[in-house]
Amino acid sequence: MTPPTERRMLTPEEYRQAQDSPEFTELRRRFRRFAFPMTVAFFSWYLLYVLLSTYADDFMATDVFGDVNVGILLGLGQFVTTFLITQLYVRHADRNTDPIADEMRDRLEHHEYARETPAVDGGTQGATRA
């Protein structure tokens, strides 16, 4: 599915080199370190909310102020955490993953991973520069 418009298609070898490079390992680690635990967190919190609504309805029906009860407040809390996680993710991507991805994309476009095998040009491309 690689488009024909690329000047020269990247070879499987280049993709392997890129995948094995330390900067890609770092990029993957940074991406997963945010996305995976956060997914577990919001999913558990959502599941807890659903289970409480189903099996702890007395607790959820407890009034907190006026006619506003625990269930409504926790439900609104789901909205708040969703908005919050969205903004945290945007910040994380801007600061931590986009710079590495941009640099790697640039180097891949110039086919730098093809000739990197025996470090030709003295390693100006810092692996951890981000």
Place this chain on the structure above:
Amino acid sequence: MPDTVPAVDVMAADSTVGEPAINIAIFGFFVLITLVITFRASRNNKTAADYYAAGRNISGTQNGLAIAGDYLSAASFLGIAGAIALFGYDGFLYSIGFLVAWLVALLLVAELLRNTARFTMADVLAFRMRQRPVRMAAAISTLAVCLFYLVAQMSGAGGLVTLLLGIEGEAAQALVVVLVGALMIIYVLVGGMRGTTYVQIIKASLLIAGALVMTLWVLGKYGFSLSALLGGAAETASEQTAPVDVLAPGAQYGATGTSQLDFVSLGLALVLGTAGLPHVLMRFYTVPTAKDARKSVVWAIWLIGIFYLFSLVIGYGAGALVGADEIVGAPGGQNSAAPLLAFELGGSVLLGIIAGVAFATILAVVAGLTITASASFAHDIYASVIKKGEVSPNGEVRVARITAVVIGAVAIGLGILALQAGLNIAFLVALAFAVAASANLPTILYTLFWKRFTTQGALWSIYGGLIACVGLIVFSPVVSGDPAALFPDVDFAWFPLKNPGIVSIPLSFFLGWLGTVVSKEAPDTDKYAELEVRSLTGIGAEKAVQH
């Protein structure tokens, strides 16, 4: 917006609410505007990328609005408001599930998908697998989800029309469904993805503006106090012929152990379904880069979240100011809660506006579904499986257009049938979500993140999830053995839950794993390297079309 509206008392003519002439005029105006825009958009439709993906020229912000337009279907607007009006808290769960689900799309799917695929969900699922079998499976599940969703929307259109135009006869209702279907086909044929996108942007803006007006109006009546509104809803609910506690959980689902489990199952399907909905995934291909895909999801989350907060107020407002008895007694049943509230607040003009918006909503969503289904058939089944890739892009688009007409016709037929059943639209859509969560999401996640995943694993999780999900629905009380079922007179229901997600979703994950570990073929590590590098860096991603 109407400031002072003398509430014309047409309620007496009990089958109709408001002035049909006003409703038709407002709706006709929307259709006219969108048709003009669609025809203008069609000038730039030259290539397959134009037709399927709007040339990848839609901006992140525009796409965010269009996603909201695609996602805030009649289910969201009419179904959720109705469910909250009648069952209060239990209806609230729909909106929370529909919203939280977007985090799956944002964190795990949207950008990676934009970076690796071209037009359809199958592009990414077949990326590192044997192309033809996986494309076929992904296309079948895409068509299944789209059809479920289309039927829900069509049935919503019919119900709405019954309420607003006072059309009672089955033939007249069928005629309206045919009209909706014909318009949808025109949007898709003429405008392609670009035209469809503009229709969705306009519709989302109208819908959110309309909901904002109603929300402020309702809150104004209760001194901008949420507590007072809830109190009002509880008070009205206690005076109805069948009083329920709309503030506590359990009004709809709390009765028995089975119905409680049903609630959990529904919650699971909602939160895992969104990131597997083909028409939502396809929207990510309309933006130039993965960064724009991210931006569009962020916009979508804020717009959708705010809209659901409005729905909470509208739903409780309808429960408080209209009352459950009148809603249930209205021609559209619980789906009529929001229109009835609009009439209660602003008379026939506000009702006309809200009804026009709701109708526009249905049109825009069915157009999005139709283009997705037709793209999947033409790109995956026709071009890749039948013609083995030996087809010109123009030939593919021609097939996509023909498919759009066929799917439109099928949707019209099923929609007319679905009109008779009278199920809550949000509930029908929840079934589409269950299919998406069962057949699509496990395979997408395995494909993107699990190195060892194989063709056999992909086929087992797609077909296993799809068959389990649809099969359990067929043998559930939704289809038979229940007074509210599709076929109330027969009983072949042995599966007790109305939503199968709690069984079919874990089963699909399990089958994907099992199919992989028992398969004899080795995973294609070269293709996985390409997929992983492309998905995270964006190298080789499809570029926007220059005009």
